[in-house]
Amino acid sequence: MENGAKENATYSFSPPFEERFLELEKKFPKRTSLVLWSLHLVQEDIGYVSPAAIDYVAQRVGVAPSWIKGVLSFYSMFREKPIGKYHLNVCSNLMCQLKGSDEIEACIHKKLGIKDGETTPDGKFTYTRQTECLAACGYAPAMLLNNDFYELLTPESISALIDELNAKG
Ligand code: FES
Secondary structure: OOOOOOOOOOOOOOHHHHHHHHHHHHHOOOHHHHHHHHHHHHHHHHOOOOHHHHHHHHHHHOOOHHHHHHHHHHOOOOOOOOOOOEEEEEEOOHHHHHOOHHHHHHHHHHHHOOOOOOEOOOOOEEEEEEOOOOOOHHHOOOEEEOOEEEOOOOHHHHHHHHHHHHHHO
């Protein structure tokens, strides 16, 4: 359940994720090599890495929870808070700024009423201002919607996309 934003006091891999974890164990006999893969599985499963999931991954991999927390703080692709179903991650690095990412951001604020790091009250949209270049400078301004690239954005195109996602539910 990607970006499902469910809060649980306990966590364990659901059957398809358990299956994938067991496959990874075969590929990576060195336990610490499983950490990043396991965190990706968790994030794909529930949308973020909860405190319960930190303990769970630590126990499955055989390291201390503090080790997992260190990994989480190092890699910006992991989230430790629930996010909306649709995660708009707009690049605000130099080229995208020069090509109008501020206007895209302003349009998102106007349409959804959320700022950097916020989620709409219905849990549908989260907006993040991405400070690292998304490596799509030739198509600036660019953004990620969950894991998909959107390029050459305009206020009109982002506005239409938000309407489309709203209609989709
Ligand atoms: S600066 Fe935005 S993609 Fe490179």
